[in-house]
Amino acid sequence: MAEIQLSVGSIVALAKAGLEKLLANLQQMGYRVLGPQIQDGAIVYGPLKNIADLPKGYVSEQDAATYRLVYRGHRRYFDVTPGAQSWKQFFFPSFSELASYKRDERGRWQTEEQEPDLTPLALFGVFPCDLAAIQIQDRIFLREEWKDPIYWTRRQSTFIMAVDCLHPCGTGFCASMGTGPKANPGYDLRLTELEDVFLVEIGSESGRMVMAGVSVLPTSAFWLQAAQKGLEEANTKMGRVLPNQQELPELLLNNLDAQQWDDVARRCMSCSSCTQVCPTCFCWDTRDSIDLTGKAARRERVWDSCFNPDYSYIVGGNTRPNTRSRYRQWLTHKFGSWYAQFGTSGCVGCGRCITWCPAKIDVTAELSALREEVQP
């Protein structure tokens, strides 16, 4: 068989066994490969050594305040939709050192030089919602006038292998947000997983290089149709919908005194789960510490949440002292003011905040309740 010439944009078929070679290529090229795997009954992301580490044969059952992995025994590697973790932990870690300082012999403070870890990351199996989330965080941390050094160090040479979401989760609504179930551009490779093969689209020059030596097949009309049909079905299979999301900024910011805020405040525990699992939430706080000699100090960056009481604290008062104002801040920001700030919604429809809310608060239901209240 003649060798297939790959170029950016071409789509080829890859036998299931070929995934091993793809992983090996990434590892040999020096990437630290991260992928989905099962830990304590949930999907987490971590270093991927072997293809056998992938959650082959599993699905996840998700609903409000419900997450369960179920073994179905099928031959698909990427049927399990994500758990609480998202990829943001690698670019915007929940904990990272900002700087450290030492006093010199005269007692003057000096900033210590830090050596950034430049090992490139490869994300092996990024669902469309999470790819969209990475692109939203790119807008926040990588701006024309300023690139966040921690984020940029990790993000700049990251390889992304996206996977279309043919078996969407019970709480997701990516179709409503325009982020899935097919991955939007921004990947190096895009996989569509069928029963016997992957369809692989080359998304970038890096993607083409990684495929070197991986034996591929030409696509067939049958496979292309199967992928097409799978994506069409996925569109209708996801558990939630959020109609007219473009109208939400106006709906939210014009109704800051709605009754619905009081209603949700009676159920919300201000626990901040939603903001911790959200793949786009970006708020952070600083922590300072000093050693016992008083001669060495550190600054650290940690995730913060608009649900934390200290979040809006200033001397003399707290701008948002109760759950009602905090929940309103989270929802109006995520679906409303985010547009003015970053030119996009802050939501990708991944459904994590619904799955992981201990009080079963469902953003799609809250938004329709608000709409019903003010547009009866």
Added chain:
Amino acid sequence: MIQTQGKPHAISSSEPMQVYWAEIVEIVREAPNVSTFWLQFIDTHLREGYHFKAGQFNMLLVPGLGEVAISISSDMENTRRIGHTIRSAGNVTSTINRMNVGDMLGVRGPFGNWWSLEDCVGRDIVVAAGGIGLPPIRPVLYYIMHHRRDFGKVIVLYGARTPNDLQFTREYKAWQDAGIELQVTVDRGDDSWDGRVGVVPILFYNTRLDPKNTVILTCGPEIMIRFVIFEALARRVPPERIYISLERNMKCGLGSCGHCQVGPYFVCKDGPVFSFDKLQPYVNVEEF
């Protein structure tokens, strides 16, 4: 002709999270628990190269304890030493207020936008400030004194809790000599006080202003700001010429950490100075 100094020069615009070290070279006590800390950069190039605009702030770091956002209160046309007027309030500001000449602070900045002096040129200016709300406007007063003929009437309405809490008192004469009208009020007088008693917004009652040609600059407690806006609007000053400097929790100065949001705005980046028309939808929303 107004001299704009071009884009303010961040000390390192590519690495705005990096701290630059400065030494406290002078401490001037302004009121109980309020002092002006004059900082000079250790790096001699920065001493020459650091510029800011009236209304901008720096993040000041006490290593091991934390950072705090402090408006620059000194003259933007004389930046060899940078003044920060700081009230002991939280951990960091209280610690700074216990520091001595020779101690060091980390500095990042300047951040934020600035008072629109362009909009003030040729117009009357009413400054309405309460307590620690005056330092963020003091750079404007310096500028006005250097360029007095560029502006019309200039009136400063200033209030503090007690006569003792009034800041910059030793400069009042210089302001007045430069043609700045000053009206002062306190919440509570003492035995020696024969001035006015009451809140800042009432000072508007003694002030004749031409609404078509007046710019309001206000900073202070939010409740005061609210009533200053009320008085200004009642006198038909257009919302877009009422400027407010807001205070919010700030950790970065870059619109990244999220804390200072008010609706679509990051106060640290899109503010701290806002014209009232921008804030109008939000000022009366409780706890927004």
